[in-house]
Each structure stands twice: as structure tokens, then as C-alpha cells.
Amino acid sequence: MLRTINILLVIAMLVGAGVVYDLKYEAERATSKVAKITRKIEAERDAIATLKAEWSLLNQPRRLQDLAERYHSYLELDPLDPTQIGTIDDIPFKPAVSAGDDRPTPPKGSIKLAQPEKAGEKNAGIGKLLDRLPGHHGDGPTTTGSVPKAAAASGAPMMLVPKIVVPKPAGDSAKVNR
Amino acid sequence: MSDVAEHAEEHQHPEARAARDLSASRGRIVFAGLGFAAVYVAVGLKLAGLGMASDDHSAALASGSSQVSTARPDLLDRNGEVLATDIKSASLYAEPKRIIDVDEAIEALATVIPEMRHDESVRKKLSSKAGFVWLKREVTKQQRQKIFRLGIPGIGFMEENRRFYPGGALAGHVLGTVNVDNQGISGIEKYIDHESGLADLRAAGLSTAKGLEPRRLSLDLRVQHVVRDELKDAMQRYHAVAAIGIVLDVRTGEVLGMSSLPDFDPNHAEQALEKQNMNRATAGVFEMGSVFKTFNSAWTLDSGRVQLTDSYDASSSLVFGSQKISDFHAKGRSLTVPEIFIYSSNIGSARMALKVGSEAQRVFFDKIAFHKKLETELPEVAAPLYPKRLSEISTATQAFGHGISVTPMHTAVAGAAVVNGGRFLNPTFFPRSRDEAEKVAVRVLKPETSDKMRYLFRLNNTPGSGGSGSKADVPGYLVGGKTGTAEKLEGGRYSGNKRFNSYLAAFPMDDPQYLVLVVLDEPKPEKDVGAATAGLNAAPTVGAIIRRIAPMLGVMPRYDQAKPAVASN
Numbered sequence: 001m002l003r004t005i006n007i008l009l010v011i012a013m014l015v016g017a018g019v020v021y022d023l024k025y026e027a028e029r030a031t032s033k034v035a036k037i038t039r040k041i042e043a044e045r046d047a048i049a050t051l052k053a054e055w056s057l058l059n060q061p062r063r064l065q066d067l068a069e070r071y072h073s074y075l076e077l078d079p080l081d082p083t084q085i086g087t088i089d090d091i092p093f094k095p096a097v098s099a100g101d102d103r104p105t106p107p108k109g110s111i112k113l114a115q116p117e118k119a120g121e122k123n124a125g126i127g128k129l130l131d132r133l134p135g136h137h138g139d140g141p142t143t144t145g146s147v148p149k150a151a152a153a154s155g156a157p158m159m160l161v162p163k164i165v166v167p168k169p170a171g172d173s174a175k176v177n178r
Numbered sequence: 179m180s181d182v183a184e185h186a187e188e189h190q191h192p193e194a195r196a197a198r199d200l201s202a203s204r205g206r207i208v209f210a211g212l213g214f215a216a217v218y219v220a221v222g223l224k225l226a227g228l229g230m231a232s233d234d235h236s237a238a239l240a241s242g243s244s245q246v247s248t249a250r251p252d253l254l255d256r257n258g259e260v261l262a263t264d265i266k267s268a269s270l271y272a273e274p275k276r277i278i279d280v281d282e283a284i285e286a287l288a289t290v291i292p293e294m295r296h297d298e299s300v301r302k303k304l305s306s307k308a309g310f311v312w313l314k315r316e317v318t319k320q321q322r323q324k325i326f327r328l329g330i331p332g333i334g335f336m337e338e339n340r341r342f343y344p345g346g347a348l349a350g351h352v353l354g355t356v357n358v359d360n361q362g363i364s365g366i367e368k369y370i371d372h373e374s375g376l377a378d379l380r381a382a383g384l385s386t387a388k389g390l391e392p393r394r395l396s397l398d399l400r401v402q403h404v405v406r407d408e409l410k411d412a413m414q415r416y417h418a419v420a421a422i423g424i425v426l427d428v429r430t431g432e433v434l435g436m437s438s439l440p441d442f443d444p445n446h447a448e449q450a451l452e453k454q455n456m457n458r459a460t461a462g463v464f465e466m467g468s469v470f471k472t473f474n475s476a477w478t479l480d481s482g483r484v485q486l487t488d489s490y491d492a493s494s495s496l497v498f499g500s501q502k503i504s505d506f507h508a509k510g511r512s513l514t515v516p517e518i519f520i521y522s523s524n525i526g527s528a529r530m531a532l533k534v535g536s537e538a539q540r541v542f543f544d545k546i547a548f549h550k551k552l553e554t555e556l557p558e559v560a561a562p563l564y565p566k567r568l569s570e571i572s573t574a575t576q577a578f579g580h581g582i583s584v585t586p587m588h589t590a591v592a593g594a595a596v597v598n599g600g601r602f603l604n605p606t607f608f609p610r611s612r613d614e615a616e617k618v619a620v621r622v623l624k625p626e627t628s629d630k631m632r633y634l635f636r637l638n639n640t641p642g643s644g645g646s647g648s649k650a651d652v653p654g655y656l657v658g659g660k661t662g663t664a665e666k667l668e669g670g671r672y673s674g675n676k677r678f679n680s681y682l683a684a685f686p687m688d689d690p691q692y693l694v695l696v697v698l699d700e701p702k703p704e705k706d707v708g709a710a711t712a713g714l715n716a717a718p719t720v721g722a723i724i725r726r727i728a729p730m731l732g733v734m735p736r737y738d739q740a741k742p743a744v745a746s747n
Contacts, residue, residue: 024229046266056260056344061403079726082654082735 249339250360251370252392253353255399256434256609262353262367262444264360265342267316268335270325272304274311276332280304283330290324291317316340341367347443349402351457352395352436352556352607355447364450366395366607369555396432396609401425404726405435409696412719413439416701416710422459422586423719425727426693428594428684430615431603434692434731436460436587461558463583464697467664468522468712469593469682470579475519475634476596477542478530480627489514492525498571503528503578506663506711507646520638520645522661524578531577536568539576545622546592546602548584553604560585579664580672586680590695593682597635597658597690600628635659636687650683650717652725654735659683659694659720661712666700676700681716685724685733692731696720 057063068077253262277283283304288295291314303311315338317325322335341356343349354365362368370393405423413421425435438458442449449455456462478484491512495504505523518526531539543549543564551561563583565572575581587605595602600623603615623631635658638645646661662680665672680697684690696719703710728735 049263050265052260053263053265053342053344056263059259060345060348061400062345062348062407065403065407080729082652082725082728085729085735087734 249390250341250356250362250367251374251390253366253370254392254394255397255402256394256432257398258394259399260344261349261395261397261399262341262343264339266337267340268319268322269315269338270313270317270322271334271336272311272313273332273334274304274306274308277304278331283333286328286330287313287325287333290321290328341444343444345399345402346445347441348399348406349397349437350441350444350450351438351459351558352397352402352433353444354557355444355450357447363447364558365444366393366555368557369607373555394609396427396434396607397436398434398730400730401435401727402437404723404730406437406439406441408719408723408726409437409439411722412696412698412701412715416698416704416715418698418701418715420454420458420699421719422462422695422697422699423723424459424586424590424693424695425723426590426594426605426695428598428690428693429612430610431591431594431605432610433605433607435727438462457556457558458586458697458699460552460554460556460585460587461560463560463563463585464678465580465583465664465667466586466589466680466697467579467662467678468524469589469660469662469680470576470582471519471522471527472596472631472635472660472682473542473546473548473592474527474531474539474577475515476623476627476631477539478534479515479630480542480600480623481534481538483534484515484530486515486630486633490518490526490529492518492523492529494525496525496528496574498574501571503574516634516637519634519660520643522578522646522663527577528574531573532570536570536573539573540568542622543576543582545620546588546595547604548582548588548592552585552587552591554587555607559587562588579662586695586697589680589682590693593684593695594693595622596631597628597684597687597693599623599625632658632684632687632690635684639683639687646711646713647681647683647717649713650681650721650724652685652721652728654737655724655728655733656686656688656736657683657721657724658685658687658690659717661717663712677710677712679710679712679716681712681720683717683720683724685728686736691733692727694720694723694727696723 068075072078249264250262252260252264255261272283280301284294284301287300294300294313300313303313313333317335325333326335339360341360343353350365352365354367354369355363356367357363362371405425409421409423412418421437421439423435423437424433426432427434436459438456440455442452442455444450458464479486489512492505492508493510493512495502497503503524505521505525507521507523509517509521509523513521513523513526515526515530517523518530540549547553548562549564551559562585564576565581572581591603591605600621601615601619602622603619636656637643637658638660639647639651639658641648641651647657647659650659651657660682662678662682664678664680665674666676666678667673668676678697678699679701680695682693682695684693696716698712698716698719701710701715704714
């Protein structure tokens, strides 16, 4: 009887020791894993900070202005003139019968949706947008130019805009309809 | 078992011997037992110690990077663009005591950083007996990896935080600089250290890397750029020695842009120490000249003793003993109050001030902080210089901005109070909402006076009115403003050809939102233009700034607008 108990106790002790050893080992492994991940997060965070700094360095108005001036012949980006700014209200309604335009009529309210927000309603909004818009280089009625550009600017990346505006000979109406 | 043996012995041997043996062996047993117990306790303690100890090495590595360097919060502009940030950079250090062969170490390092081969200072450092020396601050990632692979004993890297200003000199005077330990020593950098208690934490030996929320400023990166760009242009075109530009939100007192040229790049903090690069916008005091007629008209009209329809004799100079006040654009007749304003008549302004009295002038100047330092976040603020004693002559000269020196920021802030409905707001470099501004605003003028002043401002700017500011007009934005052409004091005398020109403008004049102040120090006339008055250089600069910033700030141009309603009387 006593012997059985003793044997059982010895076995229990051995098992206990094994389990504890395993737990300890597991814990150590987890700790080093945590430390490793923490280090990785730290490194990533630093990398993000560096990239952010680089981004703002590349995005400095000074630099952008220099680039716009240097590649003016290609980009044709000019400073915005106050006369080029218009609101949705400046656009005349589309005539009921559109001659020569075989495209299906857009659903109601699409123009309103295309306009990111009513100009002047929010202080920073329109300013920010207009700031990024490419200069309008046509000499036609200026308010017409702002709408499709604003729409394009709200969705597509800004850099794409100048490339779309390449066909120069096209008149103002073509620009509006694009 | 031993008990059994002892019992057996008791039966085999005589009593006395058994008792002796028993006492002897009991002593030994107790001794051995104690010995074993001690060993077990020691083992147990060690086990407990090991169990509680953490993984030292990894933990040290993980926290090491945050312990070495001191971190600062990022500074952002009002739209979240980065103005100042921390970047981690690795610096190369050596522990000369641990270096086995100096020549070999230098040879190996030179494969990565070639200039080290012939650098005597490196050799000297490595051969010294010092425990720790810096070899090169800020090495690139690639260099770092290569040196790491060389595996030179006694050479290591430490990560440091370095303050980086992506805009360079763009907003140097506002942001300020940090020292080599990344502590703010000027500008907003200094302010946030004190305000957030960072300085105290550091003094206590703590430097937290995490949990530093980025701080948003009221500056607008784009506006700041435009101001600086146009000032730079103007400085070149008019060969000015210095230029100052300030853009304020008149409704909240927020500073959207502030530039003082020549300036410095905070990435090279030593440039900030050069005297010519000082911050003239808040830390320099000047006799602002005729822009003061704005404030003169404001307080005299506010007193009710001067009306817009009044006329004052400006046909002859005003004489005070040995001193004489005369007009630059003399008309030789009596002028109405609006005429005095747009022709910038010194005589008329002086007469207006004298009519209401020195005491009232002093009270008003007190209210708009012309007699004390501005309360703002920037540590570099200068106190105005003004005559301590009231006298007729000082009242007369202060009416047109001589005999009193204030900072350009004082002028801008007072100008904002004149056009925003008469509420004085201390300038701030941090965002302030309209409601918050309402709480801290102090009424200094009646709203009606502000209306009249806006009329005068706009009148002075309207092309065709003969006003001195017509060159600042931007169609669509209803700009209004006042010129100032002050002669500079040189050796106690006013110099005829050294000027201090300024233009104080706000737009749109029917509901002023933003104020722009441009000051040019010693501008020279352009080639084919004979004069160098403020209307010819400061005003066009203001116009150019407004043309560019108004769309950014969301001010809609209006073309069909009639002239602002003239105040009754």
C-alpha cells in the first residue's frame, strides 16, 4: 500500500517537473517572441516615420512649385486665377434636347454628386481641392473648366489629371463633356 | 531505518555504551540534516530567483531603443501636413578599450566609409584609452548594415532621435530649433517643452518615446509657403534688406502664416544665431509709420468726437517748437477724414488725434497691447517702445506711427481688431475655434467703428479712388488696406532715402476673414519707377499673396458685388 503510494508520488513528481519545465520553456519562447515582435513594430514605426518625413519632403510646396515651373512646357500648370473659380450654380442647365450628343442622359443629380461639396460651404475643402487642381490653360469661359476637373480630382490621383488634359486643340465644350 | 538499527543496537550492547553512541550519532545526524537543509534552501531560492527573472536580453533590446533617445512630438500644420518630425538615425560609436588592432579596425571601416582611412582624428580616438567615443553621427542604413557585417569588436551603433524639418527654412521662425539633445531652445519647440512638462520629465531622467501626441499648429503650410515665396520675390525685386509677412485669421486670431526674411533652416540650428536671421515679425520693434493711421482713425472715430464727414486743415505744416509735421503727398487744402486716410495725411491725422486728446489715445493703445508684450505661445516676443510721458507732440507723431515702436505682429493683431468688429484677440499659433475666440476676445471698438474702418480700408484699395493701396487690389476679393511708408531713424535723424514700408490689408472687406501684413525694410525703387513708397512695393506684394492664398483658404471670389455699404454719417 505504502509502496504504491510512494511510486505514484514519484511518478506525479516526475510528471509535475516535466510540465513545469515545459511551461517555463514555453513562457521563455513566448517572451522572446514578444520581444522580437516589439522590436519589429518599433522598426516599422520608425520606417513609417521616415517615410512620412520623406513624403512631406517630396510634397513641399517649394519643391512642387519648382517642378511645375521647370516642366511648365509639358505640364502647363499655372497658378490658379481667381476668375477660374466657379460654383455649380454658375453652370447653365443642360438644354432639354442635346443636339449631337448621343450619350445617354446621366441620371438626375449626377452633377451634384460629381461636385465633391458645395463650394464655400466648408472652409478648407474647396481651397484644398482648388489648390491641387491643374491650371486652366484655355481662354474660353473659365467657370466651365472647373467642374469636371474637380470631379476628377476628388476621385483619381492628382498626378493623373494633367495627362488627361493633353488634347489641346479640343474646344471648351469637349472638355466639359469628357 | 536508522531507528530500527538503533533499536537493534540497544538490544545487543550494554546501556552505557548505547547511550554514548546514541548521543554522538544524534549530533552527527542533526549536523548532516542541517547541511542538507541548507543546500535545499539554497537550491530552492535559486530556483525561485530563476523562475521570477525575465528574459533580460530580449527585454533590454526591446526597450533599449526607447531609452537611448529622447523623443519629441511631431508638429503638424492645420491640415495635418508634417512641419517637424523625429527620425531615427544610427550613430557609430567605438569602445577603444575593446579594440584589438586599431589599424585593422580602421582598414575595415574604410571599406564602408572611405574618408575614415585618412582621418587622423579617427585614429586618435581609437588609440585613446577612453571607454566610449563617437565615430560618426548619423550613418545611413546601408552603411550600418555593412559595418555590422564586418563584425569589428568594440564598434557598435546607437539609435538616436534627430529632429527633422521637411520644410527647411519654410517656417523656421515659428517652429524654432532644438539642441543636440533634442530639447527645444526656441520657437514653438521651446514652448511645447515647457507647456507639456517635457523639460521637467527630462530633468528627472525620464524620456518617453511613446504616447507623444503630434501637435497641430494653426499654420497652413501652403499659406506659409506663399507668404515666404512672395516675400522672397519682393526682396529680390526691390532689393530690400529684410521682409516680414503675416497672415492672420481675423475671426480667431490664429496665425496662418508668418515669415521673416532673411530666415534660417532649423535643420541647421546654428544659422538661427546669426543676427540678421532674427525673427523680426514678433521679436523686432519698428516705427511702423502710416499704417498707424488705421488705429488713429479707429479710436478717434470710436470716441464719437470725430466723424467721417469732418474736415481738417492740412494746408500747412503743424509746428511743435523745433519740430514740424508735414505731408508726403501734400494736398495743400483741408481734407475730409476719408481723404486724410487715403492720401495718408500726417497733418490731418495729427489734428484728429489732438482733437480727441492724448489720454484717450493712450487708453486705446493700452487696450490693443501697444504698450506691452503680446501674449502668445512664441517665446520670442519683444516689448514695444513708447514715450512714457504724455505730450502733444508725442500724441501727434504717434497718430501717424512715429515715436512709437511695436512689432509687426502687434500691428497685425491690432489691425485684425479694427476690421473684425472691434474685438481684440491675442495671436495664437495653435488652432482656436470661433467659440473659443469669442470667450477670450476683448471689445476695444464699437462694431459701427469697425464698419466705418472697413469702408475706409476698401476705399483706399479701390482702383480709381486715388488711394495708396490700389496696387494691392485683387479683383473678386474686395481687398482693403492701408499703406505705411516710414522713414528710418539713422543716427537720431529720419533718413530721407531709407524706408520701412508696410501694407496692412484684409479681405473680403464686406466680411473680413483674413488679414495680411507685409513689411519691407529699405526697399529701393524699381528701375523705371522713381519712388519706393509702400504703395509701389508692399501693396503689390500683398496683392500677390492674397491672389494665391484666397482660393486655398476657401474665400469665394465675387465680381458683381457693389462697394461695401457706407456707414451712415
